[in-house]
Amino acid sequence: MTVYFEEEGALTLPVNAKEIAEEVVEGALDYIGCPYEAEVNLLLTMNEQIHEMNLEFREIDRPTDVLSFPMLDYEEAGNFDFLEDCAEAFDPESGELVLGDIVISKEKVLAQAEEYGHSPRREYAFLIAHSVLHLCGYDHMEEEERLVMEQKQREILEKLEILR
Template identity: 60%
Template structure:
């Protein structure tokens, strides 16, 4: 698995953000039984930069906690079987499945950790697990979809021992 991390946010995070990100990405891939080695990119950025990106790509001019940019269109979330026909879904040099990009606003992440009464590590890990599910075709536009995502996110974090405190 390749995890490319671009830390645009200039401040310190106060925890090993690379290690935690790798653990959560791997746990999400394992949880969904992804049969391929995968590549994911993670950008840690400012609230202002994520606001600009949100406005550009989603036409929503406000800060958000996380944005996900999937590279694949899944007919069925978490069903990787269609990829055998999709040569361009794999990195030409490494052969890894290119899942997509995750962008996290560190300031918003910190605010939410405080608001929800748990640590920053837990919020960070939650946002990555949430985005990984988006990269694997899940969404939360309908109540039943949201319930599925919420359950999977919690189970991924529980497996890692990253719990609400």
């Protein structure tokens, strides 16, 4: 499993961001039963940059906490069976499944941690778990989907012992 990690902006999170990202991505993929080694790109940025991306890609004119850019379209969330005949979904050099990109606002991590009364580590891990689920086909547009995602996020973080 590979997390390609990049950080921009002067603000630094008070956590070991790369190490936590690797732990949560691996934990989330193990939890949902991804049968492949995988790679994810993670960018930590500032509100101004994520605002621009949110406007460009989602036509929402405000900063957000996390954006997910999946590389694959799943017929069923968390079902990787369709990849058996999909060589283009794998990095030709590493052989890893290319899941997609995650962008997180460092400013939102800190603000939301304070707002929700938990640590920046927990908020950061939550956003990564949430985004990995998106990269694996999960969504929360419908109430039933939202409940499934919330349960999975909670269980991933509990298994990793990253609690409120």
